[in-house]
Amino acid sequence: MKYPKALEKLIESFQIYPGIGPKTAERLAFFTFLKMKDEDVISFSKNLLRLKNELKYCSECGVLTDEDKCEICSDSSRERRLIIVEGTKDVNVFEKTGQFFGRYHVLNGLISPLNGVGPEDINLQSLLKRVENEKIEEIIVATSATIEGEMTALYIKNLLENRSIKVSRIGYGLPAGGDIEYADEITLIKALEGRKEM
Ligand SMILES: [Zn+2]
Known part of the structure; x- marks a missing residue:
């Protein structure tokens, strides 16, 4: 049997991470649906976006930071x-x-x-x-x-x-x-x- 699309998609997303294979990705996806509260899912996805939007390299030394320097x-x-x-x-x-x-x-x-x-x-x-x-x-x-x-x-x-x-x-x-x-x-x-x- 094939999993519903929404489940399949999330399993695919988790597998982008290094070290996470299909089995672990499946477990994480099920956990997300069965155990996580709506607000936790929302804050998790917000944190992903925030990381991409706010994190940059320090203009002086090159370390990752959320400031210019x-x-x-x-x-x-x-x-x-x-x-x-x-x-x-x-x-x-x-x-x-x-x-x-x-x-x-x-x-x-x-x-x-x-x-x-x-x-x-x-x-x-x-x-x-x-x-x-x-x-x-x-x-x-x-x-x-x-x-x-x-x-x-x-x-x-x-x-x-x-x-x-x-x-x-x-x-x-x-x-x-x-x-x-x-x-x-x-x-x-x-x-x-x-x-x-x-
Ligand atoms: Zn620096």
Whole structure:
């Protein structure tokens, strides 16, 4: 038997999410009809739209925010140091350690020739300008220890060559191939402390 159209459609929608297969999507769709209150369904769909309408990249650092300039970039007490990360989730992880008082630069991707992603496709253009405007004294490259992460780190190092700025790379204690976003706080603090000049 075929499910009614409305049910079929919602099952299809849930399957757009990574990691959600037909069975889970079916369970979520049934749950939505059988268990969720009307107001919860309304607020859920409103939240989806709100996310798409209000979320944007910070004009300075590239982190996801609902302001033009994010909270961290707006905070003038932050030190003149930058941690360069792949995505917004990484910023969150470093902020949670409570051990870093500088700012961030979010690439929103990594250089990956195999996938056709070059330096111009990620948020690198504004980096040199930021280094000058914000009088940045140190850059800590915190891309993951993957091939793409290493390649991107090397590119950044070359980009900043011939400038009197300290460029270091975290690494100590991070598993090879490991993603920053899954690292625990202690590992991350150690990695930050053990950063090596590039
Ligand atoms: Zn920002």
